[in-house]
Amino acid sequence: MISKKITFLVLFIFSLAVKAQDNTVKTLLKDVLVEIEKKHQVTFTYSDKDLENIYIVKPNSDLSLTETISYLKSVTPFNLKVLDNRFITISYLEKKISICGKIIDSNTSEPLVLATILINNTSKGTSSDNNGEFNLGSVPANAEITISYVGYQSITLPAKNLFTNNSCKEIYLDDLMEKLPEVIIPTLLTTGLQKNIDGSIVLNTKKFGILPGLIEPDILKTIKVLPGVESINESVSNINVRGGTNDQNLMLWDGIKMYHTSHFFGLISAYNPYLTQKATVTKNGTSTKFSDGVSSTISMQTTNNISDVISGGAGFNLLSADAFIQIPITKKLGLHASVRRSITDFLDTPTYDKYFSRSFQENSIASNKENEASTDFYFYDYSFKILYDINQHHLLRANLINIQNSLDYTEEYTSGSTTIEENSLLKQENIGANISWNAKWTSSFSTEFSAFISDYKINSSDFNKETDQFQTQFNNVLETEIKFTTNHLLSDAITLTNGAVFNEIGVANKTTVNAPTYSKSVKEVLLKSALFSEIELHKNNTYARFGLRANYFHDFNKFIVEPRINVRQKLRNGFFLKLAGEFKNQTTTQKIDFQDNFLGIEKRRWVLADNNKTPIIKSKQASFGTEYSKNNLQIDIVGFYKFVEGITVANQGFYNNVQTLNSIGDYTVKGVEFLVNKKSEKISTWISYTFSENNYDFTEFTPNTFPSSLDIIHSFSSALNYNLNNNIKFSLGAILRSGTPYTKPVEGNETIQDGNRIIVNYDTPNQDRLQNFFRVNTSLSYNFNLSKKLKSTARVGFTNITNRKNVVNTYYIVDENNTDKTKRIDTYSLPFTPNLSFRIDF
Missing domain, CATH: 2.60.40.1120 (Carboxypeptidase-like, regulatory domain)
Incomplete structure (x- = not known):
C-alpha cells in the first residue's frame, strides 16, 4: 500500500519538476556553434577561453547562415567575420x-x-x-x-x-540565510572530525586526517575513538553507545534506514567513505525529526551539490578495491556513483588471513582446517545518486544503495571409509532507495519531502552429512517511510521546524529443519505515524533546541510522546555549559540465536515489537556537562544517565542459565565522559576516559539486578598525531579498558541433566570479568601528486602492534569426553594485523 503511495508521489514530484522549468532554455554557445557547423557546412575558429560559460538561446532553425550570424552578433559580445564560404572567425568586438x-x-x-x-x-x-x-x-x-x-x-x-x-x-x-556557524570545534582529535554546537560529532571524510590503525576514513571505525562509544568485540556491527546494544543505533544513509552495517561480519564498515561526504553522530538531545535508535543516531550524507567538472577517485587496500565518480551531465543534472568489491576471493593477503581467522574462530570453518575445505567469500557495495536542480529554489535528489556479503563453504572429510561433504551458504543484503524534494518558497520558509524504502535479507543454509540434517534460516525486514518537513525562519535567531511522518515496517522470519522435521514462519507488520515540532534558538552566546514528537502505533492503538531538549550556553573565557535530554523509542530489535546455524558467525535476526513478548523499547536519557575551548585546548566533561526499558533476554546475548528464558527487563547506565585534546600546528594529542556502571534489572531472575553484558566500567584511550609536513602524517594510539562480565559454571557441579540433554550449569549471571583489553595501533600517511590533476595518498596501518591476545567473549560447553566437566571457549580480538591502501583522486 505504501509502495503505491510512494510511486504516485514520485511521479507527482517529477511532473512538478517538468512544469517548473524555465520555458526559455539556454545552451552553451560552443554547443550551438557545433550544430551550426553541421547544418551549414562551415567551421568556426575561436579561443576556447573566450567562449567559456557563454550561454544563449538557440537561433531559429529556419534562419539562413547570414541571418544566423546576425543573430549571434546581437546576443553575444563577439564579432563574427566570414573569411570565405567555409571559415568564420569569432573574436571580441573590442578589447x-x-x-x-x-x-x-x-x-x-x-x-x-x-x-x-x-x-x-x-x-x-x-x-x-x-x-x-x-x-x-x-x-x-x-x-x-x-x-x-x-x-x-x-x-x-x-x-x-x-x-x-x-x-x-x-x-x-539570494538572501544570506546562514545562521551563526554551527561548527564550534573545526578540528577535534584529527582533521575531518568536528563538533557541532548541539554536541553532535561530524566526520568530514574528504578532510579526514589520520587516526591510529586506520588506513581510510571508515565511518564506523572512526566514531569508536569518541568517549562513550565502545565495541566489546571490536566489531563495527556491534557498536555500543553509552552501554546500549548495537541494534539500538539508528543508521541512516542519505535518509534511508539501514539494517546491515558491515562487511566481513563486522570488521569493516559497509559504507564507502569516499562518496559519503559526512557522518553525524548524536548520543543525546536528538532532533525530533528522528525516531528509533534509543542509544544513538548515526546519519551519513553524500555530496548534495552538482559539481562543475567531472571528479572522482579509485583505490585499493588489502581487502577490497573501490572507485567513485561525480559527473555533471548538465548544469542542472548530475550523477554520483560508487562501487567497492572485495579482492579476497582471488587474492590471498596477510590482512585477509587475519580477518578470516578472527571472523570464523568460533565455528567449523576455523576448527576443521585440516580437512579438505573450500571457502568462496566476497562482499560488495554500490550506490548511485541523481541530482536535479529544477531551479535555484527547487532541488530533486534520488539515491540507491546496495550492500551484500556472500559466503559458500564446502568441507570434505573422511569418517571411517566414507567421504563426507558438507555445504553451508550465507547471503546478507540490504538495498535502499529514496527520493527527496527540497523547496525554498520564500526567504524564510522552506519545505522538504522525502520517501525511502529499505529491504534487508539474510538467507542461510547448513547441511550436515553426518547427521543428515539440513537447516535453513531466512530473515527479512522491509521498511517504507514518507516524511514531510517545514522550516520557518521566524527571525535571524529563531527557526521553527514542523513535520509529519508515516512509516510501515514488515519483518519475516522462517526456519526449517529436515531431521527432525521442523518449520516455523512468522511475518509481522507494524504501521506507525508521528508529528514532530521543535524550535531552535541561536543568538549570541546561547543555543537552545526544544522539541516534541508524538508517535502513534496503529496496530496497538497506542501513543508515545517524546520531549527533547538541547541547550548550550557560553560563559566567559572559553567556558561553556551544556544540557541535553530525550525520550525515544524503537520498534525493531535483534534476537540472538545461540544454535550452530548461520555458520556460527551471524546469529542476529531482526524481530518486530508485538506489544507483548517483544515490547516497544523506550529510553530516557539526560546529560549535563561543561566544556573549555581556547588556544587549541579542548576539555570536555559530561555526566550522563540513561534508562532503557522493554529489553528482552533474547536480544542481550546472555551465555548463562537465563539465556533461554522469556523475560522482559530494563537496564540503567550512569557515567562520566572526559576528553582533553591539545592541538598545535603539527601535533594533536588527546586523552579520553569514560567511567560507567551498567546494570540489568529482570524482576523474574534471582538476583534480579546484575551487571550488563556490555558493562565496561573503565575505558581509557590516548593518541598522538604528528604532521611531519603537509604530506607526511603519523599516528600512534593505545586503548585500555575493563574486561566485560561473563558467567562461570558452578564450581564442583558444572553440568546438569535437562530432560534428555546435559547442559552447562551456570552460576550467578555476569559475576566474573574477562581480563582487561589493551591494544596499541599505529598509522602512517603520505600524500603526493602524480600530476596537476591527479592527487594520490598512500597509507599503512598496523592493528595490535604488540600482538596481545585479548579475549572479547567467553562461554562454556559440555566436555564431550567427560560430561561432568565443561570446556571454556574464548573468542579473541584481531592479532597483529597490517594493512595498506593507495588512492588516486582527480
Whole structure:
C-alpha cells in the first residue's frame, strides 16, 4: 500500500519538476556553434577561453547562415567575420566591452537599491539605482565582476556574461540565510572530525586526517575513538553507545534506514567513505525529526551539490578495491556513483588471513582446517545518486544503495571409509532507495519531502552429512517511510521546524529443519505515524533546541510522546555549559540465536515489537556537562544517565542459565565522559576516559539486578598525531579498558541433566570479568601528486602492534569426553594485523 503511495508521489514530484522549468532554455554557445557547423557546412575558429560559460538561446532553425550570424552578433559580445564560404572567425568586438544589469531579490523580484558592483582587481565600480539598475560602461573583456548587497549572498560573474548588446541583464541575489556557524570545534582529535554546537560529532571524510590503525576514513571505525562509544568485540556491527546494544543505533544513509552495517561480519564498515561526504553522530538531545535508535543516531550524507567538472577517485587496500565518480551531465543534472568489491576471493593477503581467522574462530570453518575445505567469500557495495536542480529554489535528489556479503563453504572429510561433504551458504543484503524534494518558497520558509524504502535479507543454509540434517534460516525486514518537513525562519535567531511522518515496517522470519522435521514462519507488520515540532534558538552566546514528537502505533492503538531538549550556553573565557535530554523509542530489535546455524558467525535476526513478548523499547536519557575551548585546548566533561526499558533476554546475548528464558527487563547506565585534546600546528594529542556502571534489572531472575553484558566500567584511550609536513602524517594510539562480565559454571557441579540433554550449569549471571583489553595501533600517511590533476595518498596501518591476545567473549560447553566437566571457549580480538591502501583522486 505504501509502495503505491510512494510511486504516485514520485511521479507527482517529477511532473512538478517538468512544469517548473524555465520555458526559455539556454545552451552553451560552443554547443550551438557545433550544430551550426553541421547544418551549414562551415567551421568556426575561436579561443576556447573566450567562449567559456557563454550561454544563449538557440537561433531559429529556419534562419539562413547570414541571418544566423546576425543573430549571434546581437546576443553575444563577439564579432563574427566570414573569411570565405567555409571559415568564420569569432573574436571580441573590442578589447573592452560595455556592460549593464539590474539587481533583483530572487524571492520577491523586487529591485535592490544601492547594491555594490565592483570590477575585480581594480578600484572601479558603481552601485545600483532606485530601479536596481547599473551601467559600468566599458570594461576589459576578460574582467570579472563581483556584485554584493548587505544580507544577500555575493556573486562573481565574467564581464562577458553581462554584455549589453541588446538589453541589460537581470541578476538575482539570494538572501544570506546562514545562521551563526554551527561548527564550534573545526578540528577535534584529527582533521575531518568536528563538533557541532548541539554536541553532535561530524566526520568530514574528504578532510579526514589520520587516526591510529586506520588506513581510510571508515565511518564506523572512526566514531569508536569518541568517549562513550565502545565495541566489546571490536566489531563495527556491534557498536555500543553509552552501554546500549548495537541494534539500538539508528543508521541512516542519505535518509534511508539501514539494517546491515558491515562487511566481513563486522570488521569493516559497509559504507564507502569516499562518496559519503559526512557522518553525524548524536548520543543525546536528538532532533525530533528522528525516531528509533534509543542509544544513538548515526546519519551519513553524500555530496548534495552538482559539481562543475567531472571528479572522482579509485583505490585499493588489502581487502577490497573501490572507485567513485561525480559527473555533471548538465548544469542542472548530475550523477554520483560508487562501487567497492572485495579482492579476497582471488587474492590471498596477510590482512585477509587475519580477518578470516578472527571472523570464523568460533565455528567449523576455523576448527576443521585440516580437512579438505573450500571457502568462496566476497562482499560488495554500490550506490548511485541523481541530482536535479529544477531551479535555484527547487532541488530533486534520488539515491540507491546496495550492500551484500556472500559466503559458500564446502568441507570434505573422511569418517571411517566414507567421504563426507558438507555445504553451508550465507547471503546478507540490504538495498535502499529514496527520493527527496527540497523547496525554498520564500526567504524564510522552506519545505522538504522525502520517501525511502529499505529491504534487508539474510538467507542461510547448513547441511550436515553426518547427521543428515539440513537447516535453513531466512530473515527479512522491509521498511517504507514518507516524511514531510517545514522550516520557518521566524527571525535571524529563531527557526521553527514542523513535520509529519508515516512509516510501515514488515519483518519475516522462517526456519526449517529436515531431521527432525521442523518449520516455523512468522511475518509481522507494524504501521506507525508521528508529528514532530521543535524550535531552535541561536543568538549570541546561547543555543537552545526544544522539541516534541508524538508517535502513534496503529496496530496497538497506542501513543508515545517524546520531549527533547538541547541547550548550550557560553560563559566567559572559553567556558561553556551544556544540557541535553530525550525520550525515544524503537520498534525493531535483534534476537540472538545461540544454535550452530548461520555458520556460527551471524546469529542476529531482526524481530518486530508485538506489544507483548517483544515490547516497544523506550529510553530516557539526560546529560549535563561543561566544556573549555581556547588556544587549541579542548576539555570536555559530561555526566550522563540513561534508562532503557522493554529489553528482552533474547536480544542481550546472555551465555548463562537465563539465556533461554522469556523475560522482559530494563537496564540503567550512569557515567562520566572526559576528553582533553591539545592541538598545535603539527601535533594533536588527546586523552579520553569514560567511567560507567551498567546494570540489568529482570524482576523474574534471582538476583534480579546484575551487571550488563556490555558493562565496561573503565575505558581509557590516548593518541598522538604528528604532521611531519603537509604530506607526511603519523599516528600512534593505545586503548585500555575493563574486561566485560561473563558467567562461570558452578564450581564442583558444572553440568546438569535437562530432560534428555546435559547442559552447562551456570552460576550467578555476569559475576566474573574477562581480563582487561589493551591494544596499541599505529598509522602512517603520505600524500603526493602524480600530476596537476591527479592527487594520490598512500597509507599503512598496523592493528595490535604488540600482538596481545585479548579475549572479547567467553562461554562454556559440555566436555564431550567427560560430561561432568565443561570446556571454556574464548573468542579473541584481531592479532597483529597490517594493512595498506593507495588512492588516486582527480
